[in-house]
Amino acid sequence: MKVVIAGGGTGGHLFPGLAIAEEFKKRDGDSEVIFVGTENGIEAKIIPREGYPIKFIRSEGIVGKSLFKMIKATAELVLSAIDSSRILKVLSPDIVIGVGGYSSGAIVLLAGLRSIPTMIHEQNSVPGLTNRILGKVVKRVCVTYYESVSSFPMGKTFLTGNPIRGKILKGEKEASYRLFSLLDDMFTVFIFGGSSGARSINRAMVDALNYLTDLRDKIQFLHQTGERDFEGIREAYRKAGAKGTVAPFIYQMAEAYAVADVVVSRAGATTLAEITALGKPAILVPYPYAAGRHQEFNALKLREMGAAFMIRDDEMRGENLAKNIRELYENEALRAEMQRSSQGLGRPDAGSKVVDIAMSLIKNGRRKT
Incomplete structure (x- = not known):
């Protein structure tokens, strides 16, 4: 065949x-x-x-x-x-x-x-x-x-x-921590903006670090920036003293999802299919120029079902993003409810x-x- x-x-x-x-x-x-x-x-x-x-x-x-x-x-x-x-x-x-x-x-x-x-x-x-x-x-x-x-x-x-992809569901957590040089006892936020990165997400995440300084020893980050912003974002994390790994592109998405307690991403259909199949709590930032505003509609659906937070791109600022990250870090019951809602939408x-x-x-x- x-x-x-x-x-x-x-x-x-x-x-x-x-x-x-x-x-x-x-x-x-x-x-x-x-x-x-x-x-x-x-x-x-x-x-x-x-x-x-x-x-x-x-x-x-x-x-x-x-x-x-x-x-x-x-x-x-x-x-x-x-x-x-x-x-x-x-x-x-x-x-x-x-x-x-x-x-x-x-x-x-x-x-x-x-x-x-x-x-x-x-x-x-x-x-x-x-x-x-x-x-x-x-x-x-x-x-x-x-x-x-x-x-x-x-x-x-x-x-x-x-x-x-089937392997998206099979990321081995402990091995994934080692792969990305992350600590296995810290709350992990995985940030990515699609295959080429998203400048608004990158900038807001760097700004958000200023509002999360009291959690510096409790939260770590795995951040895919895209090639264009990589050097600048990596240096910003270093200056902020934030823990984690910054990469221009991550091929091992199964492993990245495996370590993630929370995902910050665009709201493309494939990303949402992966997030919901895994039941990952998410902060979604729809790409504002997507045809027919379909990413916004995708994100709104997950928000209405209690599976995600949503921040519109023109509202994507460090303070807003940090507030959502802090709430998800501090509220384990909320994360569990979002996980159940997300899995209910998944179609593996x-x-x-x-x-x-x-x-x-x-x-x-x-x-x-």
């Missing part, structure tokens, strides 16, 4: 694809899973580390770009189609699955035109442009949130949840549901050939 998973650009698109690949390999060790993405996306770094082959196409996003870049990106659609056609011809896959991002568009569309079984997975409550277009032509659509069901044709749209079986649908498509495709 040969499976092509197309998409990426951000971890929010890529990591569900990896979870789907993992489920295919779990069911059939001889399955061949090939990823398709761009050389500039996060997939170029992550996929080789995960041990899967990846094919690159020339493609750029169009939404939100300057006129010149829009013209350039439109021209690259032709190149993307040429690259995608070549890949399909060489691989002859049993199914092509799009997981979002502009690099999924051409190859999923061309696969459908060649009568190769196709499906997409939409992570967000507000679907992106690529998936809205592909939803009209693919055989099946899997969605994370009920709110996005109405954006796709009835009859072929399924509510599955957002697939998470989402990957299995997506692959069930994919396997059905593959079987139907084989019967017709």
